[in-house]
Amino acid sequence: MAQKIKLSTIAxxxxxxxxxxxxxxxxxxxxxxxxREKIKAQSRALGYIYNRRAASLRTSRxxxxxxxxxxxxxxxxxxxxxxxxxxxxxxxxxxxxSNHYDSVEKQRxxxxxxxxxxxDGIIMSPAIGSPPEDLQLAEDNGxxxxxxARTMDSLDLPTYRGDDGYGIALATNHLxxxxxxxxxxxxxxxxxxxxxxxxxxxxxxxKKANIPVDPKLRLAGPRTKQAGFEAAVHFLSLPQKPxxxxxxxxxxxxxxxxxxxxxxxxPGKDISVTGYDDLEEASIATPSLTTVWNxxxxxxRLAARALLDKLSGSHEPDGLHLIKPEMRIRQSTARxxx
Amino acid sequence: MAQKIKLSTIAxxxxxxxxxxxxxxxxxxxxxxxxREKIKAQSRALGYIYNRRAASLRTSRxxxxxxxxxxxxxxxxxxxxxxxxxxxxxxxxxxxxSNHYDSVEKQRxxxxxxxxxxxDGIIMSPAIGSPPEDLQLAEDNGxxxxxxARTMDSLDLPTYRGDDGYGIALATNHLxxxxxxxxxxxxxxxxxxxxxxxxxxxxxxxKKANIPVDPKLRLAGPRTKQAGFEAAVHFLSLPQKPxxxxxxxxxxxxxxxxxxxxxxxxPGKDISVTGYDDLEEASIATPSLTTVWNxxxxxxRLAARALLDKLSGSHEPDGLHLIKPEMRIRQSTARxxx
DNA sequence: CTGAAAGCGCTTACAG
DNA sequence: CTGAAAGCGCTTACAG
Numbered sequence: 001m002a003q004k005i006k007l008s009t010i011a012x013x014x015x016x017x018x019x020x021x022x023x024x025x026x027x028x029x030x031x032x033x034x035x036r037e038k039i040k041a042q043s044r045a046l047g048y049i050y051n052r053r054a055a056s057l058r059t060s061r062x063x064x065x066x067x068x069x070x071x072x073x074x075x076x077x078x079x080x081x082x083x084x085x086x087x088x089x090x091x092x093x094x095x096x097x098s099n100h101y102d103s104v105e106k107q108r109x110x111x112x113x114x115x116x117x118x119x120d121g122i123i124m125s126p127a128i129g130s131p132p133e134d135l136q137l138a139e140d141n142g143x144x145x146x147x148x149a150r151t152m153d154s155l156d157l158p159t160y161r162g163d164d165g166y167g168i169a170l171a172t173n174h175l176x177x178x179x180x181x182x183x184x185x186x187x188x189x190x191x192x193x194x195x196x197x198x199x200x201x202x203x204x205x206x207k208k209a210n211i212p213v214d215p216k217l218r219l220a221g222p223r224t225k226q227a228g229f230e231a232a233v234h235f236l237s238l239p240q241k242p243x244x245x246x247x248x249x250x251x252x253x254x255x256x257x258x259x260x261x262x263x264x265x266x267p268g269k270d271i272s273v274t275g276y277d278d279l280e281e282a283s284i285a286t287p288s289l290t291t292v293w294n295x296x297x298x299x300x301r302l303a304a305r306a307l308l309d310k311l312s313g314s315h316e317p318d319g320l321h322l323i324k325p326e327m328r329i330r331q332s333t334a335r336x337x338x
Numbered sequence: 339m340a341q342k343i344k345l346s347t348i349a350x351x352x353x354x355x356x357x358x359x360x361x362x363x364x365x366x367x368x369x370x371x372x373x374r375e376k377i378k379a380q381s382r383a384l385g386y387i388y389n390r391r392a393a394s395l396r397t398s399r400x401x402x403x404x405x406x407x408x409x410x411x412x413x414x415x416x417x418x419x420x421x422x423x424x425x426x427x428x429x430x431x432x433x434x435x436s437n438h439y440d441s442v443e444k445q446r447x448x449x450x451x452x453x454x455x456x457x458d459g460i461i462m463s464p465a466i467g468s469p470p471e472d473l474q475l476a477e478d479n480g481x482x483x484x485x486x487a488r489t490m491d492s493l494d495l496p497t498y499r500g501d502d503g504y505g506i507a508l509a510t511n512h513l514x515x516x517x518x519x520x521x522x523x524x525x526x527x528x529x530x531x532x533x534x535x536x537x538x539x540x541x542x543x544x545k546k547a548n549i550p551v552d553p554k555l556r557l558a559g560p561r562t563k564q565a566g567f568e569a570a571v572h573f574l575s576l577p578q579k580p581x582x583x584x585x586x587x588x589x590x591x592x593x594x595x596x597x598x599x600x601x602x603x604x605p606g607k608d609i610s611v612t613g614y615d616d617l618e619e620a621s622i623a624t625p626s627l628t629t630v631w632n633x634x635x636x637x638x639r640l641a642a643r644a645l646l647d648k649l650s651g652s653h654e655p656d657g658l659h660l661i662k663p664e665m666r667i668r669q670s671t672a673r674x675x676x
Numbered sequence: 677c678t679g680a681a682a683g684c685g686c687t688t689a690c691a692g
Numbered sequence: 693c694t695g696a697a698a699g700c701g702c703t704t705a706c707a708g
Contacts, residue, residue, distance in 0.1 A: 004701095006700095006701055006702085007701065008702095016678075017678065017679045017680075018679090018702080019680080019681095019703080020679075022703060023678090031677070035677080049450075049453050050454050051395075051454065051456070051700090051701050052451075052454040052455050052456075053395045053455065053700090054395050054700070055702050055703070056702090057389075057391045057392050057683095057684045057686085057703095058684050059684085062391070073416035073417075073419075078416075081411075082437075085437070089444075094434060094451050094455070096432060096433070096434050097434075097435045099423070106427075113390075113432050115387050116387060116388050116390040117390050117432070118389070118390075118391055225622055258623060258624040259624075261624040280564070284563050284564055284567045284593055284596055286597075344685055345685065345686065346685080346686095354694075356686080356687090356695090357687080357696080357697095358694055360686070360687060360688090361687090361694090364687095368694085389684090391686085392684070392685035392700090393686050395686075395687095395699095395701065396687045396699075396700050
C-alpha cells in the first residue's frame with residue numbers, strides 16, 4: 001500500500017488549500033466550477049478515500065444508524081429490516097445491526113458501542129425486561145430512539161407496530177364464523193407486549209361470541225417453527241379436542257401444521273389453523289396459511305422515515321403509531337363439519 | 339443534554355493529565371493502581387462516553403468489521419452470519435452488515451463506505467459478476483478480505499465454503515442407491531460457483547452410475563422457496579416422468595415439496611426429494627427433508643477466526659478451505675417401487 | 677472565489 | 693509513575 005492519500009495530498013498536488021478541496025469534493029457552490037472539476041478529477045486519479053472518522057470527529061455526525069432486534073434470522077424482523085434498509089440506502093446512511101436475543105446486557109453493549117461511534121440514531125425492538133435507563137442513555141446523549149414491533153410502556157418514544165388486539169380478533173372471529181367453538185391459542189409469551197395483547201384479543205373475541213374461555217386451551221410459550229412443531233403433540237392430547245388453533249405468529253403456525261401432518265392429520269381439513277404476520281412463506285406453505293397481514297414493510301418504512309425526519313429537525317410527534325392489520329384467508333381454515 | 343464529558347473533563351476534575359486518564363481507562367499498568375481506580379470511578383460518575391472516532395483517527399484501527407452477502411433473510415446466510423457474530427462478539431469487534439442482492443454497485447458502495455469508516459476487515463460472499471478490482475481496492479487499502487460460500491477464481495483470497503461437488507454426489511448417489519434412474523436437478527444457476535459445481539457433481543455421479551444425462555432434466559434457475567414451489571409444475575409436466583429430484587438447496591426443496599403436495603402428490607412417497615444445506619427447518623418439514631449438511635456454522639466460525647488471526651498479525655495461508663459435507667437421511671426419500 | 681488557522685477528542689512517543 | 697505536546701484528517705468560521 002502506497003503513501004496514504006488525504007485532502008492535503010490533493011491540495012498540494014494542485015497548489016490549492018485543503019479548505020478548497022474539502023468544499024469542492026462536497027460540491028459546494030463556493031468553489032468555482034473549473035476548480036471543482038479539476039479537484040474531483042485529481043481525487044479520482046489519486047484514489048483518494050474520504051476519512052469519515054475525521055469528518056465525523058469534526059462535525060459530530062456520523063451517518064451511522066443502529067438497528068437492534070431480537071433475531072434477524074426470524075423472517076418477521078428480516079422483513080422489517082429490509083424495509084428500513086431500502087429507506088436508509090437512499091439517504092446514504094450506514095447501518096449497524098445486532099441481535100439481542102432478549103439479553104439486556106447484549107442490548108446495552110450495543111447502545112454503548114453505537115454512542116462511542118457517534119451513531120445518529122437507533123431503531124430497536126427492545127429486549128424483554130429492558131431497563132428504561134438504557135434507552136434513556138441514548139436519548140440523553142443526543143441519539144434518538146425509535147421503537148418497532150414492541151412497546152416500552154415506561155417511555156414515550158415513537159413506536160411503530162401493528163394493532164395486535166384488533167388483528168388477533170380478526171383471526172379468532174374468522175374461525176368462530178366458520179362454526180368453531182373450541183379454539184386453542186398456540187404460542188406467545190406474556191413477557192412481550194405482542195404476547196399479552198394477542199392473548200387478550202383472543203379472549204375478548206371469544207367472550208364477545210359467548211364462547212367460554214378455557215385457560216387450558218392456551219398453549220403459551222412457542223415462538224418459533226420448531227416450538228410450534230412440538231406444540232402439535234400437546235395440542236392433540238388436550239381433553240377438550242379443539243377443532244381450531246389461533247397461532248401467535250406464522251412461524252408457530254407453519255411448524256404447528258407440520259406437526260399435525262406428522263401425526264397423520266390434514267391441517268385445513270381436520271384442524272383449522274391461523275397464523276399471524278403474513279410472512280412471504282405463508283402463501284407457499286401447503287395448505288397455504290390463513291393469516292393476518294401485520295405490515296412489516298410498513299412498520300420498517302415508517303420507522304426509518306420517522307428517524308430520518310427527526311434527524312433533519314422536523315418534529316414528528318412521539319407516541320404509538322398503530323398499523324391496522326388485515327385478514328388473509330387461504331386454505332388452512334375450513335368450515336367445521338358436524 | 340448537559341455539557342459533553344471528555345477525557346479532559348475527567349482529567350481536570352481530578353487534577354491529572356489526559357494522558358494519565360487515557361492510560362488508566364485502558365487498564366495500563368503504567369498508571370498506579372490507586373490513580374487508576376479513582377479515574378475509573380470518576381469516569382463512571384460523570385457518565386463519560388468514549389469517543390471511538392477520535393481514538394480510531396489516532397490509531398487507525400476502528401474495531402469495525404464489514405459483512406456483505408447476497409441476502410441475510412436467506413437462512414443459509416443467516417446461519418453463517420450467526421456463527422460470525424458469536425465469534426466477533428467475544429473479541430469486542432463491531433460489525434456492519436449489508437445485503438448486495440447480487441448488485442455489484444451496492445457491493446462497491448459498501449466496500450467504499452467501510453474504507454471510509456476505517457474498517458479493519460471484511461467478510462463477504464461476492465455478488466455475481468464482482469469485478470476483482472473492487473475486492474482488490476479493499477486489500478490495497480489495508481483492509482483484508484475473507485470469502486465465504488462463493489469463490490472468486492481470479493483472486494487468491496482466503497475462502498471458506500463446502501465441497502459442493504462432493505456433497506451433491508452424496509445426494510445423487512443416495513437416490514441412485516434407492517433405485518432411482520430418472521433424477522431431475524432442480525434449481526441453481528451457472529452464474530455462481532455453487533450452481534456450476536453442484537450441477538457438475540450431479541452429472542458426474544450419474545455418469546459414474548452409467549445413467550444417461552438428460553439436459554431436459556435440469557430445471558435451472560430456482561434459488562428460493564417460492565421458485566422451488568413454482569418449479570413443481572414444470573417438473574410434473576416433464577415427459578421423462580422423473581421419480582426423484584436433487585434440489586440445489588433446502589429452500590428450493592421445501593418449496594418444491596409444497597408444490598408437489600399442492601398437486602396432490604406425497605413427497606417422500608410418490609417423488610423422492612433431496613435438499614442441500616441442512617437448514618434448521620429441514621428436520622421440521624413434513625416429510626422431514628433428506629439433505630446434505632453443508633457446515634454453515636463451521637464456515638462462519640472459521641472465516642471469522644481467519645480474519646481475527648490476520649488482524650492480529652499471524653499469517654494464515656490464503657486459498658480455498660473446503661468443509662466436507664455429510665449426508666442427512668430423513669423421510670423425503672424412499673426406495674423406488676416397481 | 678480562495679487560504680490560513682483553529683479545533684473535534686483521542687493516543688503516543690518523549691521527558692522527567 | 694505522570695505530564696506537556698504533537699498529530700491523526702477532516703470542516704468551519706473568518707479574512708481577504
